[in-house]
Amino acid sequence: MRxxxxxxxxxxxxxxxxDAFARQLTRSRRDARARGRxxxxxxxxxIAHTRHDVRNWRRSNQVEGHLPEEREWFGSILSPRTLVDVVRSRxxxxxxxxxxxxxxxxxxxxxVGWRIDYHLATPALARAAVAAGTDRDPAADRRISDHAPVVVDYAL
Known part of the structure; x- marks a missing residue:
């Protein structure tokens, strides 16, 4: 694919x-913290970050969206002190x-899917998540998109 x-x-x-997006995320996160938000x-x-994010992960290691350097980039924007993948934490x-x-x-x-839609939150907000998942209508004939909404309930 490359x-x-x-x-x-x-x-x-x-x-x-x-790379530019990661820098912007860092600026936005720091700005939010400075404002108490x-x-x-x-x-x-x-990008499907981990092997748990792709049903056929071995085969997908050669496919754009799950390449090692993309997964490495994704991992670089996450940490317990910066941004948390809320659904994966649950x-x-x-x-x-x-x-x-x-x-x-x-x-x-x-x-047989991929998890490529996310809620990435600062740690305090991530800890406020009480439920998370996808709103996957089981009726395939009623699908209007190839994605399902990621839904997270936050106790705020």
Whole structure:
């Protein structure tokens, strides 16, 4: 995947973006702390961080979105003192809960997915999470997206 028809230029742009994004996250987190606030980043980061975030993780180690350098980058923005992956903190050794499934085959029905949508929170906010998961409608015929919303309840 890194050597796409463009010679890997798109992938290199992605990695440069991630480096700049990490710097912006650090600035935003520090600014929030200086103001006495918490920070929450929610969204589709298109990276499955751990082996528990991809159903077929061995095969996916060669696929963009789960490449070693992407997972390393993801790990670099997380720590117990900076940002916490809220859903993974609630399910530390569990596969999933997945938030994306291919439209091909029976991926959704068989829950062969990736966890690429996140709630990343500052530690105090992460500790306030009382429930977390994906809002996965089991009726595959009613799906309007290849993603399911990640939902976290915070006791604030």
């Amino acid at each position: 050597e796409a028809p463009d010679g890997g230029a798109r992938y290199e742009r992605k990695m440069r973006f991630l 918490e920070l929450l980043l929610m969204g589709d980061l298109n 399910f530390p050794d569990t596969d999933g809960p997945y938030s994306w499934w291919s439209w091909l085959g029976e991926s959704f029905t068989n829950d």
